[in-house]
Amino acid sequence: MKNLWIICRKELGSYFVSPIAYLLLAMFAVVFGFFFWNIVGYFNNMGVESMTRGEMFPLNLNEQVIRPLVSNVSVIGLFLIPLITMRLFAEEKRTGTIELLATSPVRDVEVILGKWLASVLLYGGMLLLSAINLVWLFKYGNPDWKPLAVAYLGLFLQAGMLLAIGTFISTLTRNQIIAGAATFGVCLLLWVAEWVSGYESAGWAKVLAYLSVLTHFESFAKGLLSLKDAVFYVSAIFFGLFLTARSLESLRWRS
Amino acid sequence: MIAVQELTKRYARNTAVDHISFSVERGQIVGFLGPNGAGKTTTMRMLTCFLPPSSGKASVAGFDVLESPLEVKRRIGYLPEMPPLYLEMRTSEYLNFVGKLKGLGGADLAQRIAFVLDRCAISDVKEKVLGKLSKGYRQRVGLAQAILHNPDVLILDEPTAGLDPKQINETRDLIKSLAGDHTIILSTHILPEVEQTCQQVIIINKGKLVATDSVHNLRDRARGAGSVLLEVAARTGTLDAVAAKSRLEQVPGVTRVLSRDAHPDRSVFEVEAHNDRAIRGDLARTVVNAGWDLNEMRTAAVSLEEIFLQLTAAEKAAGVESAESSGSLAQAQEQAS
Numbered sequence: 001m002k003n004l005w006i007i008c009r010k011e012l013g014s015y016f017v018s019p020i021a022y023l024l025l026a027m028f029a030v031v032f033g034f035f036f037w038n039i040v041g042y043f044n045n046m047g048v049e050s051m052t053r054g055e056m057f058p059l060n061l062n063e064q065v066i067r068p069l070v071s072n073v074s075v076i077g078l079f080l081i082p083l084i085t086m087r088l089f090a091e092e093k094r095t096g097t098i099e100l101l102a103t104s105p106v107r108d109v110e111v112i113l114g115k116w117l118a119s120v121l122l123y124g125g126m127l128l129l130s131a132i133n134l135v136w137l138f139k140y141g142n143p144d145w146k147p148l149a150v151a152y153l154g155l156f157l158q159a160g161m162l163l164a165i166g167t168f169i170s171t172l173t174r175n176q177i178i179a180g181a182a183t184f185g186v187c188l189l190l191w192v193a194e195w196v197s198g199y200e201s202a203g204w205a206k207v208l209a210y211l212s213v214l215t216h217f218e219s220f221a222k223g224l225l226s227l228k229d230a231v232f233y234v235s236a237i238f239f240g241l242f243l244t245a246r247s248l249e250s251l252r253w254r255s
Numbered sequence: 256m257i258a259v260q261e262l263t264k265r266y267a268r269n270t271a272v273d274h275i276s277f278s279v280e281r282g283q284i285v286g287f288l289g290p291n292g293a294g295k296t297t298t299m300r301m302l303t304c305f306l307p308p309s310s311g312k313a314s315v316a317g318f319d320v321l322e323s324p325l326e327v328k329r330r331i332g333y334l335p336e337m338p339p340l341y342l343e344m345r346t347s348e349y350l351n352f353v354g355k356l357k358g359l360g361g362a363d364l365a366q367r368i369a370f371v372l373d374r375c376a377i378s379d380v381k382e383k384v385l386g387k388l389s390k391g392y393r394q395r396v397g398l399a400q401a402i403l404h405n406p407d408v409l410i411l412d413e414p415t416a417g418l419d420p421k422q423i424n425e426t427r428d429l430i431k432s433l434a435g436d437h438t439i440i441l442s443t444h445i446l447p448e449v450e451q452t453c454q455q456v457i458i459i460n461k462g463k464l465v466a467t468d469s470v471h472n473l474r475d476r477a478r479g480a481g482s483v484l485l486e487v488a489a490r491t492g493t494l495d496a497v498a499a500k501s502r503l504e505q506v507p508g509v510t511r512v513l514s515r516d517a518h519p520d521r522s523v524f525e526v527e528a529h530n531d532r533a534i535r536g537d538l539a540r541t542v543v544n545a546g547w548d549l550n551e552m553r554t555a556a557v558s559l560e561e562i563f564l565q566l567t568a569a570e571k572a573a574g575v576e577s578a579e580s581s582g583s584l585a586q587a588q589e590q591a592s
Contacts, residue, residue: 006355010341017343100339100400103303104356105328252306 003106007114008121011088015122020087024080028126035072036133039065061143062223070151070221073130074213077123077159078187084122085166086180088115089248093174102252112167112244119163120156127155147223154220157233158213162187164240171247187213256281256408256438257302261311264297264462271297273462274311279455281407284434286449286456286470287442288563294462295442296336299410302440303333316407329358332406332437336413338397342386346377346396349385350403357404371399375429391422398426402433409433411441415448427452446560458566465566473562483528483535486550487542488521496522499547506541508534525555 015021043065050059092098101111137143166183173179194212196205209215216233219226257279264272272294279285287295300306302313304324312319318326341349350371354364372378375395380388385396394414401409414430415423430439431452443449449456449470456473458465466473487499496517503512508528516523528534535552542549 003356006352010352013348014341014343095340095342096335096337097339097341099300099303099305099333099335100353101356102305103328103331103333104353105325105358106356107325 001110003110004114004117007101007106007111008118011115011118012121014087015118020083021122021125024083024122025126025129028076028080029129029132031076032073032130033133035069036130039069039072040137061137061141062147065137066143066148066151067221067223070155071217073127073155074158074217074221077155077162078191079184080126081123081159081162081166081187082180082183084119085163085170085183086176087170088119088167089170089244090173090176090179093171093251094176098251108245108248112241112248116164116167116241116244119167120160123159123163124156127152144223150223150225151220153225154217154229157220157230157237158217161213161233161236161240162190164237164244165190168240168244168247171244171251256283257313257315257440259298259302259311259313262298262301262308262313263310264294264301264306265309271462272301272308272459275459275462275464276311277457277464277467279438279440281438282435283455284430284439284441284453286453287440287459288444288446288449288456289442289459289465290444293459295459296412297462298459299333299412299440299442303331303410304328305333329404330407332401332404332409334397334401334409334411334414336416338393339400340385340393340396343384345382345384346372346388347381349396350399353400354403359404367403367405371403374402375399376425391418391425394418394422394426395429398429402437405436407438409437409439409441411439413442413444415443415445423448446563458563460566466562482555483526483538483552484515484555485524485526485538485542485552486521487524488548488550490546490548493519494521494547499542499545500524502541502545503538506534506537508537521550 043059043061046064047059089098092101134148138145162183165186166179169183169186170176170179172182190211190213192212192214193208194214197209210232216226216229219229259278260276262272262275263270275294275298287298289295297306301308301320302315304320304327307321312321314320315327316330318330320327341352344352347368350368351364354360354367359367372381375398377392377395377399380392380396385393388396394417398411398414401411411430415426418426427448430441433439441448441452453470455467455469457467485503488494496514499522500512500514503509503524503526506526509526510529511527513525513527514522515525526534526538539549539552
């Protein structure tokens with residue numbers, strides 16, 4: 001357990017020593033800010049319109065601001081997650097430091113969990129930045145915080161799953177670009193897999209739709225804590241990390 | 256300290272290490288010698304638990320590499336061929352991280368870091384980013400990393416590769432000075448390095464163990480069957496080399512005479528005998544009595560390189576690769592001298 005923290009701290013250190021972390025955080029802050037500004041602008045417009053027309057539209061901050069915002073954040077994640085995970089193992093393989101980790105008295109599990117946790121914490125840092133915007137919602141409106149918390153939990157779980165997959169893909173190559181591109185491809189496919197259910201209802205289509213991260217995010221975005229979907233994400237995280245462990249092990253048999 | 260029995264590593268297409276057995280006593284420096292691609296790195300990786308053996312056993316300090324890898328890893332310091340440095344870290348940060356990884360902490364860690372900074376002469380780059388260090392410094396930081404947790408066994412893969420002659424000497428001295436506290440295995444394809452630093456040599460070629468012996472014995476062994484070089488010259492005119500050769504062959508105790516170099520007025524012969532020291536007088540008298548001059552008589556010096564080539568000669572038929580390896584040996588010799 002102690003080793004896990006040592007690895008995790010080292011990973012976070014290398015994120016913040018190189019410009020990667022700052023770049024990701026800045027990109028996220030700008031893009032999130034833009035989305036927030038747009039959605040709130042649209043919401044205000046609706047409010048003004050409802051007053052001038054004299055009809056009362058059902059205006060709800062949670063439904064009309066937070067929900068689309070959170071869905072957008074999960075899309076931003078799709079682009080940023082490959083950038084977070086691509087270096088995790090690929091870089092160690094390229095520079096040979098993987099030999100140091102593998103010959104130190106540390107378990108593979110500790111290395112994998114430490115690295116994954118560091119990536120999750122970096123993602124968490126990004127989400128924290130979004131709070132700068134959300135604070136104003138609470139200041140000038142009165143959104144319900146519970147659905148917001150559930151939505152953020154959903155974001156976390158979804159990112160955890162994609163980060164675990166990215167960690168796995170990073171063990172497969174020593175080239176960061178390849179790891180990043182492949183992770184992006186896989187994430188994107190997991191995203192859109194749900195489309196098939198639009199025209200097909202056969203068994204395979206149901207499986208594909210079930211695997212889609214989008215399907216499982218819907219209830220979280222609405223602010224509903226769905227155990228079924230949480231279980232999906234958690235098991236996907238386990239599966240991704242399990243594959244990582246297998247891959248690290250096979251690395252030794254092959255290399 | 257280290258016991259290896261029938262250790263084998265097979266890959267899909269080839270066998271990198273083929274039934275190697277040897278053992279290393281506590282406190283010894285052992286040179287692991289072989290041309291590039293002989294299986295040195297693979298063997299070391301198996302000893303450090305980086306690679307699992309396909310068959311056979313290896314144990315370090317009594318712990319088997321497959322059964323208790325964590326115990327083995329606690330007791331070894333490993334410097335791979337490429338020092339495993341995180342180039343974005345500072346030297347002190349890096350040593351701090353490695354120390355924690357190896358289970359050190361607190362005052363103990365601070366004290367060990369101070370010790371290795373001093374021992375490996377890297378105090379002056381303590382706050383430098385590793386990526387900006389020269390090759391020599393990187394190698395020394397790599398060595399510092401290996402000895403940081405004061406391991407029983409040090410495994411060094413080509414610790415002097417790519418260094419300049421001054422750095423090579425410094426690194427060798429450093430390794431020698433570590434010998435008292437640690438058992439050291441170092442791999443190299445540079446023979447003088449082994450002659451200078453090691454007490455024992457393990458020679459492998461194409462994954463097979465060719466010889467394992469002390470540097471001293473190995474040299475003696477080659478010398479025991481060794482030979483004397485004679486330069487015989489005519490006082491005037493030309494030398495009858497054939498006659499000279501047959502005269503030498505008649506000296507009791509001589510097993511073989513080879514003509515090494517022939518000029519019209521002088522010839523160099525290599526005389527092999529069971530006991531080259533005892534027959535030197537006879538050889539000299541024979542030459543002088545026959546009316547020739549004895550210009551020179553000396554023991555044919557055997558370097559480890561020759562021993563190495565002798566021992567691996569059987570496999571020389573394989574062509575390209577051994578040509579390559581002797582090329583690198585010659586290069587190494589040049590570099591070292």
